Structures are given as C-alpha cells and as structure tokens.
Amino acid sequence: MATLDDTDIRLIAALRRDGRASISDLAARLKIARATVRSRIERLMASGEIAGFSVLTKADVTAAPVRGLTLICIEGRGTERVIAQLQGMPAVQAIHSTNGRWDLIIELATDTLQELDDTLVRIRKFDGITSSETNLILSSRRPSTRR
Incomplete structure (x- = not known):
C-alpha cells in the first residue's frame, strides 16, 4: 500500500x-x-485505498453501539494535519477543538470494541500526537427543552 x-x-x-x-x-x-x-x-x-462509494443513512451513523471520547494533545502546529487525517476515518463522528491540556476532543463510534481499539492505535500513530486519553460513553441523556 x-x-x-x-x-x-x-x-x-x-x-x-x-x-x-x-x-x-x-x-x-x-x-x-x-x-x-x-x-x-x-x-x-x-490501489484499493478507495474501495467504493456508498450512502450513509441516519440509522447507519447512530447504530454503532461502541462510542467514545478521545482527548488528544498535539505537538507544535500539526493540528490542521491531524484534523485532516481524522476526517478521513469512518469511526470519527465529530472533531472539537478546545483549550486547556487537550487540543482536540474526538467523538468515535464503532460496531465493536476491537474496531475502537484498532482506530485508537491508528490515531496514536499520527505524527505530532504527544498524548491521548479515551473514555467510553456508557449512556447519553439530552437535557429537556425549556419553553
């Protein structure tokens, strides 16, 4: 490859x-x-890097039961390069820039823990990433809308 x-x-x-x-x-x-x-x-x-094109439905995106938040620290000025690499990954649902110790917070969703682990291994190999921390999302609740 x-x-x-x-x-x-x-x-x-x-x-x-x-x-x-x-x-x-x-x-x-x-x-x-x-x-x-x-x-x-x-x-x-x-080369097979692009294997095909498909349609993602709302059900496809929300069906991945294994979800996590990965916090990433990036060395120097590599943030845009790391973001571009992350945007090309199917498990990445959202990328948030932040302040403080972590530079980015990544929302991940996969079908299995093994897929999540494989994704994390790949992300940690990106040039410029100095540290990361991942937390599994166990449940989500939306605040009620006040009128």
Whole structure:
C-alpha cells in the first residue's frame, strides 16, 4: 500500500463528507486542479485505498453501539494535519477543538470494541500526537427543552 500524502488525505476526507461532490467542487474546496483530483481519485481507487462509494443513512451513523471520547494533545502546529487525517476515518463522528491540556476532543463510534481499539492505535500513530486519553460513553441523556 502506498503512503498517502496530505492531498490524498484531504481528498478522502472531502469525499467522506460528500461522496457525491463533483470533481470541480472538490478541486475548488481543496484548491487543486480538476485534473489532479481526477487522477488522484483514479489512483486511490486502483490501489484499493478507495474501495467504493456508498450512502450513509441516519440509522447507519447512530447504530454503532461502541462510542467514545478521545482527548488528544498535539505537538507544535500539526493540528490542521491531524484534523485532516481524522476526517478521513469512518469511526470519527465529530472533531472539537478546545483549550486547556487537550487540543482536540474526538467523538468515535464503532460496531465493536476491537474496531475502537484498532482506530485508537491508528490515531496514536499520527505524527505530532504527544498524548491521548479515551473514555467510553456508557449512556447519553439530552437535557429537556425549556419553553
């Protein structure tokens, strides 16, 4: 498997956000040429890095029973690069920037604990991540709406 560069990671992240985006829209969003987008998508598909395109329904997103919050500390100025890598991961539901000890809080959702563990191992290998802490979400409650 070839190593993905920053442009590949950003392209995959953009396709995860909107798999129906046109080549022109992707090129404008990523500030690269349409020919570059087209050739990279073709290369990523040929290499198997992009295995296909699908539709996610609301049920697909909320069905993952294993959920967690991962707090990440990033060294130096690598936050945008780490965010781009995280956006390309299917388990990542949301990315929050914060202040204090942690730079980012990541909401994760997977089908199994093993998938969550595999995701955490991958995240911890990102360049620039100096420390992390993960907490499983056991239950969630929404506050009642006051009128």
